[in-house]
Amino acid sequence: MKKLINDPKTLVAEMLEGAVRQAPGQVLLAGESVVLRRDATPPNIGRVAVLSGGGSGHEPAHAGYVGEGMLTAAVAGDVFTSPSSDAVLAGLRAVTGEAGALLIVKNYTGDRLNFGLAAEILRGEGKPVEIVVVADDVALRDTVPKTRRRGIAGTVLVHKIAGAAAERGGDLAEVARLASAAAADLGSMGLALEPCIVPAAGKAGFALGESEIELGLGIHGEPGVRRASMQPAAALVEILLSAIADDLALKRGERCVLLVNGLGGTPPMELDVVAREALAQAEARGLVVERAWTGTLLSALDMRGCSLSLLRVDDARLALLDAPTGAPAWPGGGHLNRDMHLAAAETPAREEQNAPVPAEMEAMRRVSLAVMSAMEAAEAELTDLDARAGDGDLGASLARGAEAVRALPSGAWADPPTALRSMADALRRAIGGSSGPFYATGLMRAARELAIGTSDARAVAAAMKAACDAIAELGGAQEGDRTMLDALCPAERALSDSVAAGESLPTAFARAEEAARNGAAASAQMSPRLGRASYLGERALGIPDAGAVAVSIWLRAIAEALRS
Template sequence: MKKLVNHPSDVVHEMLEGIALQAPNVVILGDENVLIRRDIPEPPSRPVALISGGGSGHEPAHAGYVGAGMLSAAVCGEVFTSPPTSAVLAAIRATAGPKGALLIVKNYTGDRLNFGLAAELARAEGIPVEVVTVADDVALRGHAERSQRRGIAGTVLIHKIAGAAAARGATLEVVAAVARDAVANLGTMGVALDGCTLPGVAQSSFTLADDEIELGLGIHGEKGVERSAPLPANELTEALLVNVLDELAITRGERVALLVNGLGATPQMELAIVLRAACASLTRRELRVERAWAGTFLSALNMPGCSISLMRVDDGKLALLDAATEAHAWPGKGCLNRTVRLDTSGVQREDHAAPVLDAAGTERATRIKAALDAVAQALTDNESRLTELDAQAGDGDLGASMRRAADAMNATPMHALATAPDALSSLGVSLHKAIAGSSGPFYATALLRASRHLQGSAQPAAQEWAQALRGAIDAISELGGAKAGDRTMLDALIPASDAFESALKQGLDAQRAWAEAVTAAEHGAQATAHMLPRVGRASYLGARAVGSPDAGAVAVVCWLAALRPHVGK
């Protein structure tokens, strides 16, 4: 497995040096893999020290949460391995004053043993120490008592609440009580889409097939409690939430904080979708989501997946969550935006009633609608093919874009298709809204230009259509700067237009002339496989793009061919 590391045995201390370089408020404690606050006061005036840690590989936890208002120190073991007792004791000695220290420990055997022994050794030296154990994994509720469950992402919320309490100057007993109360009102459940890979290890901790996900996993690459088929984000979010809500016995009218945590390889896009689904589900249950965050807060190296944490909150907990902190990985207050969409109903142009078509208009609209339906079906059928071709030289989004174009065509109302110019204009407006990326502007511009060429002709002749097609091609070339031979959609459109015009001049009827156009477009699209891309995203690849036809040109062939039975009718 490829990794950006030097040597597996050096990853932790090199990582800590990299973290410290980005955070002027922290410093590495001597030769220990311990990160502490640089601005710790002299011992007599120190607040309760807050210390956490565990195996590395969970970044930004725990080193990212060191700073005023959160942790005083993070003790970092080797990857997925508890830190030694000596490192924990060194952290206690370096940060604790007369008020003592609170150790926040995730409920894993190695962490409990090493942090627990360090606490005893520190007490023997006269340092007051309390230990709070986080066991928030509700996935194990049917298999183990709460005291035996794992500590996972909800631990970050405990860091924040306890850290804020300590920063207020509370006693060790009070800080520990606040932390334990937060733990008692906290639950988390996660899902993995695949395993993770440790530095220096060739294979991942476990492997999931394309049709499998792992529910209720831990954070060290261990398997979950149930393997199931993949679910849409809404359904998967619901499955995780139900377990947390049931465990905490949260009922209608209660207030909660929500944490959607990425496990290391989950895009922010997907985490935001999960947060959206979770907020919607909680709102349907008449729960008040007071704070919400989505991001990677406690990872499992490069594991794809997420966890959802809920904490029952009151005004006191919210004040602690909102308190200022210098920890660079804490995301901020997490206040929820209750109105996410601007109401534009007052600024939209006044809607007009759809015109009633006469018999001739209905007949034309019916024929045009049948042609559009055929094009939409062809683009839908070729979505995966276009995606694969586009991925070889671009970003792989053309298949999805053409599918959205198909949806827009299917949604075009009959009254917008009464004449050819109306149909082209309406479709141009729809496509520029429906299609992202470059395809939307290109097709919309082409259709609007063609519509203008046909203005005043409700049922154009074949020669008029040929002129409109030529105008559409000119519009695309002007907009994008491409020309024949640049490996773009024009390399299918230009030969198609030439062939259509030539066949009409030779006296062929519209349908046979269009057949010539389709054949020419097919040859043009195939020829792009040997062309060097000169414009667009594929041009960045240069010669690496050669070997497969341009996806945009192939898409042109798809809709030209789909129109063939309808031309001339």
């Protein structure tokens, strides 16, 4: 287990100090793991105090939601452990005035007991206190009564509604009523791709196979209600969204808000994919999604996975969600982009796009498609090489480029320059990173070297040299820098020498392929001076450059196609 901590025993205190140090609107209650609004003490501010909390490990919950318009205080326990009743009581005493306090409690036994006992003690001291329990986990609908479901990420929306109601001056009965009604109209469900590791335990709470996931889990590293196979995001979202919408009995035309929550180890890229699917599927159900928030709002340490929450809304509830807040972790906004696409300028239509391929161009087209097949077949090999000394995207990039070239219309093969320019355009659009510009530039320069209808060996050799020079100019590299040029430049020289000696193109490309293969192999012993591999320095030694290997692969495809 690797964790950026000092000692599990001091983890919570140090985490809270680090967070509050960055939040000028917050203070720590001396001697307690309690975070308070700076302007909420002493407790004579004349408004209802809204408190929540629970075990740590759910960051940014709960301290991240302490601020104007949201929580007045948050009480933190040890990792995945309820805070003590004394800690809750200390927080209540620090912020509760005559207007009273509302405790928002997630439906776990420890939280209910400790928050409930603290509330009872404060009531005995003459202060009004109400409790709202959030039990939004719809995964347990067939397992336990509704009152015994867990409270999970949707609780954050209840925090926002109650905090906004208190901020505008609502009395305790109104704030509690609004929070309770929101909790009743709320449903959530989560899934895990990988478990989390509790610092004190040093190991995961459960194990998953390579293609397994857990559905319907809580937020404390425990297993879910059932295990399932990994599926595309759309299918997983369908499982979660259907369960939530069905449990809430949401009907076509009803208004709601959506929360897509990361569980701690899920990158924003994946959460945005989930949000896209959830919004599309909710709208396909006829639901009117008024707001949506995506991010890690209530985590389970470093668990990889997510949860979805839906909350039924009307204008009044939406106004509370839209109300301003100073809580540092509230994502804000939530407004949806209803018109997100701008039409691209249309590419002028070419009359020759569907023209038949001239007979003299069939050979070039056949050879080019053979190269594309070779790139597709080498995807895994190139991905592995690139991942060992780069960013791992080369195999997939070249496979995408191959697919784009295959999709070219017949008119793209009108003559050699047109074919090279068309392939350059296809690769430029399909391949990101550095490979797309390099290949597109090389092909465009080669196209300029070829006169229409010219296909003699000397013209081909000249085009190859022009492409090699263009790539070197664009990237600023040269042989020996451990790039694709370490295969391409020797290949170009071998091709030119063979053609100058009067040898045929099949023979010339066979010699070029051999030179490229030797150059790619030699790159394994070169210290990288350009590209991402240069960041590894000597650690890249022993691994051939993936770009150089790719050159040797497509040259081999050309040589074999010409021989056949």
